[in-house]
Amino acid sequence: MKCKECYSENQRITPLNGARKCLENHRQYICATCGRTVCIDLGGERKARCFFPFSTKEMAVLYLKCAEIITGSGCGIYELIYTRGDRRYKIFASENELCRFLEKNRDIRCENRTPVYKTEEITKISPEQIRYLTKEEVEKYLSEKKHK
Numbered sequence: 001m002k003c004k005e006c007y008s009e010n011q012r013i014t015p016l017n018g019a020r021k022c023l024e025n026h027r028q029y030i031c032a033t034c035g036r037t038v039c040i041d042l043g044g045e046r047k048a049r050c051f052f053p054f055s056t057k058e059m060a061v062l063y064l065k066c067a068e069i070i071t072g073s074g075c076g077i078y079e080l081i082y083t084r085g086d087r088r089y090k091i092f093a094s095e096n097e098l099c100r101f102l103e104k105n106r107d108i109r110c111e112n113r114t115p116v117y118k119t120e121e122i123t124k125i126s127p128e129q130i131r132y133l134t135k136e137e138v139e140k141y142l143s144e145k146k147h148k
């Protein structure tokens with residue numbers, strides 16, 4: 001079942017790559033409902049993983065909550081088509097933001113400019129859910145991740 005707070009069906013799927021390194025070194029959003037953690041390290045405005053293009057819509061969904069936390073609003077996932085025909089999925093806070101991105105990136109198209117995924121209802125989170133994990137939490141999460 002999809003978590004109503006973080007929108008994931010798999011509670012330990014993230015980090016997708018380099019789990020230990022990410023959990024030990026990057027700030028995480030910790031879902032209060034299912035316990036999933038998602039990298040929310042900013043490293044500058046809009047540099048968080050959630051604002052990069054994803055290869056599938058499903059991957060983008062895993063990071064949608066982080067984009068909503070950072071932007072402070074509901075976000076949508078849009079399908080982008082690159083000149084070579086590849087499709088990528090990118091999160092934007094609004095259609096305006098998508099349009100600005102497309103103006104700057106003329107080789108990228110978005111067919112109907114409506115999100116392929118959008119949140120219906122956003123759960124509020126508390127500031128304590130954004131933090132670095134303790135050593136113990138990292139180990140516990142990694143062992144749970146292995147057994148999922």
Ligand SMILES: [Zn+2]
Pocket residue numbers: 015021022023026039040041
């Ligand atoms: Zn990370």
Ligand SMILES: [Zn+2]
Pocket residue numbers: 003004005006007008031032033034035036
């Ligand atoms: Zn969750």
